[in-house]
Amino acid sequence: xxxxxxxxxxxxxxxxxxxNLGSLATEPALSEEQRAGAFVVSALASRNAAVTxxxxxxxxxxxxxxxxxxxxxxxxxxxxxxxxxxxxHLVGGDYPAxxxxxxxxxxxxxxxxxxxxxxxSLAVSAINGCGMCMESHERAVRQHGMTAxxxxxxxxxxxxxxxxxxxxxAERTAAPMLAAA
Numbered sequence: 496x497x498x499x500x501x502x503x504x505x506x507x508x509x510x511x512x513x514x515n516l517g518s519l520a521t522e523p524a525l526s527e528e529q530r531a532g533a534f535v536v537s538a539l540a541s542r543n544a545a546v547t548x549x550x551x552x553x554x555x556x557x558x559x560x561x562x563x564x565x566x567x568x569x570x571x572x573x574x575x576x577x578x579x580x581x582x583x584h585l586v587g588g589d590y591p592a593x594x595x596x597x598x599x600x601x602x603x604x605x606x607x608x609x610x611x612x613x614x615x616s617l618a619v620s621a622i623n624g625c626g627m628c629m630e631s632h633e634r635a636v637r638q639h640g641m642t643a644x645x646x647x648x649x650x651x652x653x654x655x656x657x658x659x660x661x662x663x664x665a666e667r668t669a670a671p672m673l674a675a676a
Contacts, residue, residue, distance in 0.1 A: 501549035501659065509662045515655045520553070524648040529611055531557040532566040536615045537653040539570035540622040541660035550656065565606035569615040572601055577623035584627040610639035617646065618653040 496504075498520060505513045522530055531554040538550035555563050579597060583590040605612035617632035633646055 496545060496549040496552065498549055498553040501546065504545070505659065505662055506666060509658075512655060512658045512662060515651075516659060519648075519652050519655055522648045522652065524642070524644045525614075527557055528559075528562055528607070529614055529645070529649070530652070531555075532562060532569075532607070532611065532615050533618050533649045533652040534656060535563065535566040536570045536573075536619050537622060537656035538660075539567065540574070540619045540653070541657045543660035543663055545663055546656065546660045561606040562611075565601075565612055566615055568601045568605060569612055570619050572599055573616050573619035573623065573625075573628065577620055577625035577628050580627045581623075581625040584625070610636055610641055613639065614641065614645070614649050618649045621650045621653045622657050 498516070502513045502516055505516075520530075520534075525533065534550050534554045535558070538547045541547070558566065575597060576599065579595060583593075602612070602616075613632050613635040617629060617636060620628035620632055636646060637643075
């Protein structure tokens with residue numbers, strides 16, 4: 496499936512999502528690598544096979560093998576970290592002071608520059624809803640010199656890719672019910 500097919504699969508009520516998906520594919524605030532990786536990590540975090548297939552088909556060729564691996568690593572490690580750190584943040588108590596005891600070695604040597612990996616981690620954290628992680632990664636990318644516009648662009652990509660996945664999931668789930676009605 497291509498990006499165009501993915502856009503065509505969206506129902507008419509999701510026209511805004513379709514238009515946003517198209518315009519973000521050429522978002523000028525990010526480099527080609529940052530933009531392509533933001534799409535890949537967002538698709539992986541959104542957990543929809545059709546979205547992941549289309550996004551990877553469109554954007555993986557724009558990444559070096561190392562950058563693609565780093566994007567997959569960001570989605571993977573943040574799937575773990577977002578759950579753990581959201582828990583420690585929301586529950587509080589002794590948990591935030593306790594060592595996580597979770598391996599996160601990829602964050603030290605991700606295969607792309609640190610700012611880009613942090614930006615991709617921020618996009619995944621936005622999808623997964625971990626406030627503590629979003630704050631930490633936003634602070635890190637800003638310390639690496641990224642602008643508010645770049646941060647916003649990555650989070651906009653995450654929001655739209657997630658909306659595409661949610662819309663397609665809803666359509667797939669609702670279709671049999673609507674046909675029976």
